[in-house]
Amino acid sequence: MDRNPPEGTGPVHVPLGHVVANEKWRGSQLAQGMQGKVKLVFEDGLAPVDFYLSVRSCILYITEAxxxxxxxxxxxxxxxxxxSNLQGIAIVEKTPTSEQYFPAIQKFTVLDLGMVLLPxxxxxxxxxxxxxxxxxQTKEPSKNPFLRKKQAQLSEPFLLRTVQQIPGVGKIKASLLLQKFPSIQQLSNASIQELxxxxxxxxxxQIHVFFTQSR
Structure with a gap:
């Protein structure tokens, strides 16, 4: 059965090179950091999304508070x-104050939901x-259809960073793992022998323990 988009997650028109931001971020340090680098458009009624990068990709920003x-x-x-129509990336503030709460959101986001999380x-x-x-997203697409498909996966480098957060996994091992298991769900379900x-x-x-203990 197809999943229906919940209220507030319907299609949003995002011109190339723009970011459509939730009105609540107007005047914030986050918005100021993007000024001059990308074109920001503020809109009401985007909840639960904080930033739309395209009609299909969005950012949910989780603050320390x-x-x-x-x-x-x-x-x-x-x-x-x-x-069914959105690829979400969670950006989470990991500070000395919020650090004790970080493992819980990391496990929920990465293990339970299979989403990319970036501290x-x-x-x-x-x-x-x-x-x-x-x-x-705004790079000129390759003429090679296979490379073009790969470039469309905006979260790919950030998925790599997510896997690198697993104890004992560096950049090289994370890259090798994602070649074999291209999603968090597949990686978490892999047997020790496959790993x-x-x-x-x-x-x-270490990877097996990380996933099994987290559950």
Whole structure:
């Protein structure tokens, strides 16, 4: 059965090179960090989304205050995850104050929902990530249809960063793992034997423990 887009996650027109931002971010450090780098358009009624990068890709920004306040952020993540027309990326403020709450949102977002999660120390760092995503999107597409399909996956480099957060997995191993298991769901369901073929026994054990203990 097809998933229907929840209220607030319907198609939003996003011109190339633009970011459509939730009105609540007007005047914020995050918005100021993007000024002059990308063209920002502010709109009301975008909840639960904070930033649209295209008609199909969006950012949910979870602040330090959101983490400390409790689990209300989960409803926002689930609404986007359940939308059939959106690819969501969660950007989460990981600070000395919110660090103790970070493992919970990491497990929920990455393991339970299979979404990309990117920790940031500040809104300025987050603005750099969003700019990078927009720049990736506006690159001239390759004439090779296979490469063009690959370029369309805006979250690919950030999925790599997500996998690198698993203990014992660096950039090289993360890249190898994603070649074999191209999604978080497939990686979390892989057996130790399958993982060993990619990263060896020691790392395979660490990855298996990470996913099984997190559940």
């Amino acid at each position: 959101d983490l400390v306040a409790g689990n209300s952020y989960r409803k926002r993540l689930v609404r986007v995850r359940n939308s 940031v120390a500040s809104q300025m760092e987050a603005s750099c990530i969003i700019i990078q995503l927009v720049q990736e 060993e073929q990619v990263v060896g026994p020691a790392a395979a054990q």
